């Protein structure tokens with residue numbers, strides 16, 4: 001690693017054209033390890049990172065990404081998924097990990113009672129909505145997740161944070177990435193054998209940026225005053 005954090009943040013751009021230079025596998029491995037360290041909701045780690053290496057699958061993935069140049073010229077392709085259905089399995093694993101991690105006692109009821117109530121009992125979804133909103137009339141209360149859609153959203157947030165960790169790590173290593181949502185999700189899911197409830201959050205291409213067409217112009221951002229609110 002050669003860059004400091006802010007250098008890596010500034011160096012990261014979306015790369016739409018890569019050279020033929022391969023990316024060392026250690027670079028991808030280190031960046032994937034960084035992705036796994038991202039903050040994630042309730043530490044349930046309901047995400048997946050598919051490093052597509054098989055040449056036939058890779059070709060199909062490029063086609064599923066509409067053969068866009070950022071995918072076509074990429075040396076490596078990573079599919080980041082949200083897998084909300086994993087909450088049950090990972091909750092049980094968390095409970096067994098708490099002992100090993102010498103976690104504080106109050107964390108047990110969180111995983112033993114609160115997570116199953118909010119994530120499970122989907123047939124009670126309207127009732128949960130009602131309970132949250134009735135209690136919310138009198139005191140602050142977290143109002144989601146009460147529906148499968150909320151569970152999905154929570155997993156997508158965490159997977160997106162992991163994606164950014166991955167891309168910043170790759171930038172710090174001196175390579176380029178492009179996050180893509182321009183893909184056919186049904187085809188990508190079929191290709192990877194994903195479940196119905198899984199979502200493809202991003203396909204991330206990786207490679208050495210090509211100097212003339214790699215980056216499409218200077219980075220455009222609007223006036224920070226429009227977005228940063230000190231209230």
Ligand SMILES: Cc1cc2nc3c(=O)[nH]c(=O)nc-3n(C[C@H](O)[C@H](O)[C@H](O)COP(=O)(O)O)c2cc1C
Pocket residue numbers: 012013014015016068070178179180181182183202219220
């Ligand atoms: C969720 C998401 C999906 C994106 N999908 C695509 C895509 O399919 N193809 C593409 O060329 N760029 C894609 N981009 C890249 C954006 O266009 C890019 O981040 C934006 O124009 C800002 O440029 P910069 O990343 O160089 O700062 C995507 C970015 C994000 C965060």
